[in-house]
Amino acid sequence: MELLEWESARQYLAPPTVLRDPERAARQSLRSQIARLEQELSEAFVTAYPMGVVGPVAVAGARREVRMLDLGELERARDDLVERLRAARAAIAERAEEHAANRLYLERMLLEPGKHRFARLSRSDIGEPGCGDWQVRPRLGLIGMLMGWWQVKLSSGCPLP
Amino acid sequence: MSGELATSEGFVSPEVGSELPGLRLRWLRLETEARPDAREVRARLRQLSDRIHGAGVIAMRTRPIHRAYRAFFRQTGLDPDLQRPPAEQAATVRLMRGELSAPDALHGALLIALVETGVPVWALDADQVHDGGLGIRQTGEGERLGDTLLRPGRLVVSDEVSIHALLFGGLDRSHEADGSTPRVALFAVGVDGVPDMHLEEALWLATQALAGG
DSSP states (O other): OHHHHHHHHHHHHSOOGGGSSHHHHHHHHHHHHHHHHHHHHHHHHHHHGGGTOOOOOOOTTOOOOOBOOOHHHHHHHHHHHHHHHHHHHHHHHHHHHHHHHHHHHHHHHHHOGGGGTTOEEEGGGGTOOSOOEEEEEETTTHHHHHHTOEEEEEOOSOOOO | OOSOOOOEEOEEOHHHHHHSTTOEEEEEEEEOOSOOOHHHHHHHHHHHHHTOOHHHHHHGGGSHHHHHHHHHHHHTTOOTTTSOOHHHHHHHHHHHHSSOOOSSHHHHHHHHHHHHHSOOEEEEEGGGSOTTOOEEEEOOTTOEETTEEOOTTBEEEEOSSOEEEETTSOBOTTTBOOTTOSEEEEEEEEOTTSOHHHHHHHHHHHHHHHTTO
16 A cells, blocks of 8 residues: 555656756747647638638738747747637638628528618628629619519629730 | 769757757759750749649648648748748749749759749759758857858858858858859758658759759
8 A cells, every 4th residue: 555655656756757858848839839820820811811801910020030939939929829810710700700691681682672672792792702793673674663573683704804 | 863862961950950850951962064954944934833823822831841831930930921931932923923933044943843842942052062061050159141140049051161041041142053053052951740752852853953854
């Protein structure tokens, strides 16, 4: 029993080898975190770009020299990436919600065009690539307006250069 | 120029190697008396240029090699959105100018290697490189690149005698090779996440392009 207690205590007394230079271990850990965050930020950028969300903004006045960063600098780099990733994800989520709301509105336009007279949505408003607008317009022009004949028209194709 | 390429592993100073495992340099000396046909290099660049499109450039940063260089930039104090890694920079310039272009056949060959592999290759005048070979280290107090005084602790490419380049930065102009340099030293820098094979391939592609292959 005594031996077991000693073995149990020894695991707390003997420092693991990785802690011999704790600051170096911390720097390595931060570099791993930075690499992972950079990957996630890149993936967020690729998702955000076609949605029209502005990509990661570079920090003005950042140093342009390659050197080994100390612990504090690595922490700042990590925190900066965390903040950028949070902002990018928030912007993507916000834009995705806008697209969802616009898709719902388009369905309403299609179901009841008369209630959404002259409403207009573009493909980009619902997160689709390419050109084209859905617009609620009267059938047969003025007659349709007077008679309450409304329809949704989809303009097609991008304008020629 | 065919067959196995005799590249050398450059030195990495112990303090740099222990902090940045995976950072390495491979290099070789090359006679360039047989000048490559500039038209062939231009034609090759045109072919490569046609392969670069906007969507691909956007997604580039998520591919393993480019991702590795971006991560290294972040880990060493650069912002890859401000100072792009070389392959991303080349692709962005291609989108903006509409073509890949180089001032001479030598730099055209380096550009071909970069675009094909994602690994940057630089060329120095081999006569300026000490026999001990190239490597990566930190600068000390009062060291210079050409006329420019460097801050201590910067990562540089050097030999036993002099500093030739800032890591992922500018080369000493008086050591830089151009289209008329008879003997060049090519070097490629790899980081954690970039397999050795890619460095070898980048150097091999550059030598092949210089040989007109």
